[in-house]
Amino acid sequence: MSTLTPREARIRxxxxxxxxxxxxxxxxxxxxxxxxxxxxxxxxxxxxxxTLASATWKSLPKSFKGNKxxxxxxxxxxxxxxxxxxxxxTCVFDRAGYLYHGRVKALAEAxxxxxxxx
Numbered sequence: 730m731s732t733l734t735p736r737e738a739r740i741r742x743x744x745x746x747x748x749x750x751x752x753x754x755x756x757x758x759x760x761x762x763x764x765x766x767x768x769x770x771x772x773x774x775x776x777x778x779x780t781l782a783s784a785t786w787k788s789l790p791k792s793f794k795g796n797k798x799x800x801x802x803x804x805x806x807x808x809x810x811x812x813x814x815x816x817x818x819t820c821v822f823d824r825a826g827y828l829y830h831g832r833v834k835a836l837a838e839a840x841x842x843x844x845x846x847x
Contacts, residue, residue: 770840785804
């Protein structure tokens with residue numbers, strides 16, 4: 730029996746979740762990607778294969794100060810603002826195999842505070 734690397738385990742969890750979670754035009758999927766340096770999120774309509782709104786840590790101003798959790802919450806706020814401009818009020822959350830903890834949780838809570846419902 731072989732052991733999985735942490736990356737392989739996350740990808741396996743992500744595949745398992747994605748078999749059950751899909752986004753539509755009315756209720757897109759909020760997909761999160763977390764790297765060592767930053768975090769990004771996008772609202773995806775899986776039926777048409779389009780991204781409706783997105784936000785990333787690279788779009789933050791250079792003057793932004795804070796740790797990666799604060800960075801994630803700012804990305805969540807910007808995503809919620811972008812979603813409201815696109816006319817999206819509700820979505821389904823796809824944590825992409827990451828634990829709902831730390832940066833992923835901060836992004837989700839900030840998106841909820843910004844007006845997204847999931």
